[in-house]
Amino acid sequence: MRAWTLHPSLGWIAGSIIAAIMLVLAIVGPILYHRTGSNTDTSRIAVVRRSLMAIVLAFMVLTPSQVQQVTNKAVSATDVYIAVDVTGSMAVQDAHYGSQETLTRLAAAQKAVNDIVATYPAASFAAIHFGTNATIDLPITPDARAVTNWADNLTTEPTSLSSGSSLDAPIDPLTIAMKERKDQHPNNRIVLYIISDGEQTSAQQRKSFSTLRAYLNTAFTVGVGSSQGGKVPVSDIGFNEQKQGGQWVIDPQTGQPGISKMDERELRNIADETSGTYLPTDSDHTVANGPAAKSSSRYQVQTTQSKHERITAVVWPLALLLLALLVWEMIDWIVSSRRLL
Structure with missing residues (x-):
C-alpha cells in the first residue's frame, strides 16, 4: 500500500x-x-x-x-566465548574424550573446542586462554576455521613460570569483552564455554563468576581429566601434544611427584555461579553428545521482523x-x- x-x-x-x-x-x-x-x-x-x-x-x-x-528481517546471531585452561596440569595424560584412548587434558580440550564450533555453525566466536593470567587471543569473529586453528596450536603454560592455577583469571577480560559486545549488539545471544580440569592451586580465594550472568544467555563448564589424576610433567616451553616427559613436578610437602586431579566440584560451582550447566567429558561423554548440542538450536539464528x-x-x-x-x-x-x- x-x-x-x-x-x-x-x-x-x-x-x-x-x-x-x-x-x-x-x-x-x-x-x-x-x-x-x-x-x-x-x-x-x-x-x-x-x-x-x-x-x-x-x-x-x-x-x-x-x-x-x-518489512525488515533482522538476524540475531549467537556469540560463543570459549575459555580454555592452559595451566601446567592440563598436560596430565589422564583424559578420555569419546573413546578409550587416553589423552592429555589439553588434547581433550582441543577436541571439545572443535565440537563447540561444529555445534554452532551460524555463530561468531571469541577465544581466550587462561593460566596465571588470561589473554583474549581471538576477538569475536565469524571465522570458525580461525577458532579451530587457535585450539590446535594451544600449549600449556611452562611449569617453571607457573605460580599456581587461578580459575578466576578469565573473569575480568570476559566481562569487558562481553559488555562491549552486548552494547553493540543487544539482541545477540551470548554463550560461554569454560574448559578446565577445575584445579585451583592458587593461595588466593577464587572470585565468583556470577558477574558474568548479566551478559550471558547460557554457560557451560567442560571438565577434562579424571578424578584419579596423574603426574604433571615438567616443561619449560609447555605441551601441546599427547606426550609425557621424564621429569615430574614435585610436591614440596612429600618430596614425591605431585598428583593433579580433576576437581569436578569446583567446575559444578562455576556452572552454578553462571546459571549454567556442567558437562563432564570421558570415554562416553563429549560436547557433541551432551545437553549443549541439544539446546544449541535455540541460540543459532533468530529472525525477527519489523515494519x-x-x-x-x-x-x-x-x-x-x-x-x-x-x-x-x-x-x-x-x-x-x-x-x-
Whole structure:
C-alpha cells in the first residue's frame, strides 16, 4: 500500500518559504501582464508558461514523495566465548574424550573446542586462554576455521613460570569483552564455554563468576581429566601434544611427584555461579553428545521482523516537465530575437 505526501528535502521551514516565493511569482506575473496590457512585448502564452515554471518549482521544493510500508528481517546471531585452561596440569595424560584412548587434558580440550564450533555453525566466536593470567587471543569473529586453528596450536603454560592455577583469571577480560559486545549488539545471544580440569592451586580465594550472568544467555563448564589424576610433567616451553616427559613436578610437602586431579566440584560451582550447566567429558561423554548440542538450536539464528515506513522522493516527472518548459522558453526566445533583427 503506497500513499502520497510532501516531504521537503530542505526541511519544512526552508521548503515552505521557497515554495511560497515561487507561488507568489506565479501569481504576480499574470497580474502585471494584465495591468500593462499592450505595453509589453511578452505574449500571453509566455506569461502562462513562466507561471507554470514557478508552480512546478514550488512543488519540486516541497518534494512529492511516496510512503511505502516495508518489512525488515533482522538476524540475531549467537556469540560463543570459549575459555580454555592452559595451566601446567592440563598436560596430565589422564583424559578420555569419546573413546578409550587416553589423552592429555589439553588434547581433550582441543577436541571439545572443535565440537563447540561444529555445534554452532551460524555463530561468531571469541577465544581466550587462561593460566596465571588470561589473554583474549581471538576477538569475536565469524571465522570458525580461525577458532579451530587457535585450539590446535594451544600449549600449556611452562611449569617453571607457573605460580599456581587461578580459575578466576578469565573473569575480568570476559566481562569487558562481553559488555562491549552486548552494547553493540543487544539482541545477540551470548554463550560461554569454560574448559578446565577445575584445579585451583592458587593461595588466593577464587572470585565468583556470577558477574558474568548479566551478559550471558547460557554457560557451560567442560571438565577434562579424571578424578584419579596423574603426574604433571615438567616443561619449560609447555605441551601441546599427547606426550609425557621424564621429569615430574614435585610436591614440596612429600618430596614425591605431585598428583593433579580433576576437581569436578569446583567446575559444578562455576556452572552454578553462571546459571549454567556442567558437562563432564570421558570415554562416553563429549560436547557433541551432551545437553549443549541439544539446546544449541535455540541460540543459532533468530529472525525477527519489523515494519516501518519508507519515504521515496518522486520529483523526476516534475523535473521533466520543467525541462520541457525551459526548452519551450528557449525556443520562444530564439524566435523572438530573430524577429527583432
